[in-house]
Amino acid sequence: MTVSSELRQQLLDLIPSLRAFAMSLAGDSERGDDLVQETLVKAWSNFKSFQEGTNLRAWLFTILRNEFYSQMRKKGREVEDVDGAYAERLSTHAPQFGQVELEELRRLLGRIPADQREALLLVGASGFSYEEAADICGCAIGTIKSRVNRARARLAELLELESEAEFGPDQVNEAAVSAAR
């Protein structure tokens, strides 16, 4: 089938939630948008393999996370690199007031393993069921539940560490350093 203008509109409508997932997964706005771009291109050229009537949103998220992991393998990136790159940007560009929370949470997300971060984002923020998340990640539902629980526990731990020294950008950065130890 030819890709219709209807699909174009559906993809357009899903871009905001794809961006939120991609940026939070990659820990970097630019990398996140590059992931979304690759996802759209791949979705468009592989649309024949998409079963109409099934979940387009889940299909796109699957393409995006596969692209994320394949890039990570290609570049030999470690999960920690996400955080490293982010922390570097934090120190060179002091975040605007009001953005701190967003940047900080995204940075902390970078400190947990990618598979746990992914599971938490899919279930805890993107609104997928455990079952859908398991389909997207190609693993068992129990595995997703376990990853989500681990991610939540680790994030809560990190947030608590941060809040102890939360009085300004300098302290926030120091907290990040001490949390890294």
Added chain:
Amino acid sequence: MKHGEAMADSDNDPLEAPKLEPAAQTVLGRELRHMYHQIVSEPVPDRFVHLLDQLEQAEGRRSGDTDSGSSSQARNTKTDR
């Protein structure tokens, strides 16, 4: 396969995965959705609108043909943002 190892590690003992107190989980969930909302409520960047335009045009030009060329066509847009 470092990545594979890391994934295997974090999947150990699925039944013993730590659970958060409901209150902490609620706060965390709210923070996460708040972070998402900030991104979701941003307007769609022009680069994606242009990308979809180009994909649709490429599709129109080669209707009936295989779509093997459309992805390389689109990939070119990556450099001109």
